[in-house]
Amino acid sequence: MSKVIKNSFLMIVIMTLLLGIIYPLLVTGIAQMLFPRQANGSIIYHKGKAVGSELIGQPFSRPGYFHGRPSAAGGGYDAAASSGSNLGPTNPELLYRIAQQEKMVRSENKLAENQKIPADILTASGSGLDPHISPQAAYLQCERVAAARKVPGDKVKAVLVKQIESREYGILGEPRVNVLQLNLALDKEIR
Structure with a gap:
């Protein structure tokens, strides 16, 4: 049972880092490089x-x-x-x-x-x-x-x-x- 909990916790940490931090930063960086005016609100x-x-x-x-x-x-x-x-x-x-x-x-x-x-x-x-x-x-x-x-x-x-x-x-x-x-x-x- 503890192996299941440990794997579940590890998966939450990995997915949080991947989808909550790395992916948003990557998409934001690409948008800023390719479409800076639009990425900043078309001011x-x-x-x-x-x-x-x-x-x-x-x-x-x-x-x-x-x-x-x-x-x-x-x-x-x-x-x-x-x-x-x-x-x-x-x-x-x-x-x-x-x-x-x-x-x-x-x-x-x-x-x-x-x-x-x-x-x-x-x-x-x-x-x-x-x-x-x-x-x-x-x-x-x-x-x-x-x-x-x-x-x-x-x-x-x-x-x-x-x-x-x-x-x-x-x-x-x-x-x-x-x-x-x-x-x-x-x-x-x-x-």
Whole structure:
């Protein structure tokens, strides 16, 4: 019996060292050598200062900036509390949240009651951290952003067009716009 216990204990120590220390250090080292930017969180720098990650959304509320998707993660875009709302499509609370978001989007962008609003600007993503919106959701906000910045709408749309990311490898996903990168481009090109 003591031989079984000794072998079991030895196996736990070996596997802990191998899978708990050596393997994570090896994978981390390879990632740092081959993909340093991604391994460190895909941080976006502006004027030498870290302003966010291209992988995690941020709340923007000023009228001169494009707004991202609503977030259900913690207090909003909290990466430590990443999750969706877990509310089903017929849940009254979810329907209420969507109605409130729609009212706010219509009001701040001065949209007609019959104008369609893309679903991504009304609903949170599965993680609650999505940094992207659809080009349609971005175009919907152009006039508000242009008015707040006191520039023609075409100038804002020109910046937006340059920021549209196409499908991965031409077939995966949908075209999208990273809201943080778009707002940084606006600050750079439209003062």
